[in-house]
Amino acid sequence: MIGELWCWFFQFLCLNLQVDLRDKPALENVFAETKFDAVIHFAGLKAVGESMQKPLLYFNNNLIGTITLLEVMAAHGCKQLVFSSSATVYGWPKEVPCTEEFPLSAANPYGRTKLFIEEICRDIYSSDSEWKIILLRYFNPVGAHPSGYIGEDPRGIPNNLMPYVQQVAVGRRPHLTVFGTDYPTKDGTGVRDYIHVVDLADGHIAALRKLSEANIGCEVYNLGTGKGTSVLEMVAAFEKASGKKIPLVMADRRPGDAETVYAATEKAERELSWKANYGVDEMCRDQWKWASKNPYGYGSPDGTN
Numbered sequence: 001m002i003g004e005l006w007c008w009f010f011q012f013l014c015l016n017l018q019v020d021l022r023d024k025p026a027l028e029n030v031f032a033e034t035k036f037d038a039v040i041h042f043a044g045l046k047a048v049g050e051s052m053q054k055p056l057l058y059f060n061n062n063l064i065g066t067i068t069l070l071e072v073m074a075a076h077g078c079k080q081l082v083f084s085s086s087a088t089v090y091g092w093p094k095e096v097p098c099t100e101e102f103p104l105s106a107a108n109p110y111g112r113t114k115l116f117i118e119e120i121c122r123d124i125y126s127s128d129s130e131w132k133i134i135l136l137r138y139f140n141p142v143g144a145h146p147s148g149y150i151g152e153d154p155r156g157i158p159n160n161l162m163p164y165v166q167q168v169a170v171g172r173r174p175h176l177t178v179f180g181t182d183y184p185t186k187d188g189t190g191v192r193d194y195i196h197v198v199d200l201a202d203g204h205i206a207a208l209r210k211l212s213e214a215n216i217g218c219e220v221y222n223l224g225t226g227k228g229t230s231v232l233e234m235v236a237a238f239e240k241a242s243g244k245k246i247p248l249v250m251a252d253r254r255p256g257d258a259e260t261v262y263a264a265t266e267k268a269e270r271e272l273s274w275k276a277n278y279g280v281d282e283m284c285r286d287q288w289k290w291a292s293k294n295p296y297g298y299g300s301p302d303g304t305n
Contacts, residue, residue: 007290010234017030017093017245019187020065021043021065021066021068021069022060022061022064022065022068023068024068024071024072027068027069027072028072030076031072031073031075031076032076033258035076035078036073036076036078036082036253037078038078038080038081038082038208038211039069039073039078039080039081039082040081040082040084040204040208041066041069041081041082041083042065043055043065043069044061044062044084044111044113045058045061045062045067045110046086047090047110047113047159048108048110048254049159049254050110050159050161051108051111051239052108052255053108053111055217057072057111057114058109058110060108060253061227062110062113062114062117063113063116063117066083066117066120067120070120070121070124071239072195074128074260076258078133079082079097079128079132080131080133080211081121081131081132081133082133082134082135082136082204082207082208082211083117083118083121083133083134083135084136084138085114085117085118085135085136085137085138085193085220086111086114086137086138087137087138087139087193087222087261087263088106088107088110088111088114088226089104089105089106089111089114089115089137089274090102090104090105090137090258090261091104091105091106091107091111092105092107092177092258092259093258093260093261096261096262096266097167097226097261097262097263097264098222098261098262098263098264099222099264099267100137100220100222100264100267101145102223104118106230107258108255114173118135118220119164120189121133121135121218122218124218125218128180129217131199131218132211132216132217132222133216133218133219134207134210134211134216134218134219134221134224135205135218135219135220135221135268136204136207136220136221137192137220137221137222137223137263138195138200138223138224139194139195139222139224139225139261139262139263140161140192140193140194140201140224141194141195141196141197141285142160142161142162142194142195142196142197142283143196143197143278143282143283143284143286143287144197144286144287144289144290144291145197145198145286145290145293146198146286146289147289147290148286148293148294149290149293151287151288151290151291151294151297152197152290152293153297153298153299154297160238161192161231161234162167162194162234162238162283162287164176164235165235165238165246165287166238166287166288166290166291167291168243168247169238169242169246169288169291170291170295171295172194172286172295172296174247175246175247175248175249175250176235176246176247176249177248177249177250177251178231178232178235178248178251178253179251179252179253179257180251180254180257180259181250181254182186182253183259183260184259185230185232185259185260186230186233187232187233188255189230189231189232190230190231190258190259190260190263191228191229191230191259191260191262192228192229192231192261192262193222193224193225193226193227193228193229193261193262193263194225194234194280194283195223195225195276196230196276196277196278196283196286198277198278198286199223199225199235199276199277199278200223202274203221203223203272203274205276206268206272206273206292207272208219208259209272210272217287219271221267221271221272222263222264222267222268223263223265223268223274223276224262224263224264224265224276225250225262225265225279226262226263226264226265226276227262227279228260228261228262229280233280234284235282237264237283237284238279238284238287238288240281240284240286241281241284241285241287241288242284242291242292262279
């Protein structure tokens, strides 16, 4: 399945298109030149901390971009969408695991953009039953392609745990800062549901196949493993996979962070015939394979690409 998704992805890249979703005329040109059966919408800013500092940037980019995309899709008769949502729509859940029926209450501007877009999608379907929409609530994607040739290369300071850990492991950064050591968890650090990017990719293929069914409407599915892993547990797993010691600096909690969030995955297993196959050890193994082959990502030590 993963090979099929990468094939589609690279086929799209061959179009050599770079378009801001807020640029409606440019997006109109894309849809005028190529007939699309469905859209997987990944585009959006995604850093929780940055969204707390720059909420208008997030509302402008994520909301206006999505509204424009939906308008253009409708105008060109493309009414099948898989949307990249997020577990942040659960806010600070009062209990875990999070089911798709939980009350929604995002705790930061980034999460609110995901929540608002979900509501927009539900309203669109209510107004026009020709739409078929699947909302995928990602938990915490990590890892890399098992080949070691495709991985995450964030620009600037990483906003997620694993890219930061890998940069410490290869010597690009001196230490990992752990935000929050007094949560009521097994070791005091935050607990998340980490999902391998290959499993996540397979989840999208399952969602696209689901869109082919007659009566989909607007459905939501969690994509996670159903297991919680603390920050310190993930660091220990990466140290084991890499053979590298990760120096730590303990710091206060960050505003907007929840203490424990992990998924209930039964609905995706039942209705999408999808289940995560990889655990934390495989996530760290593949992340290190990518990092050790590409210590400076797709660039070079002097910062050039």
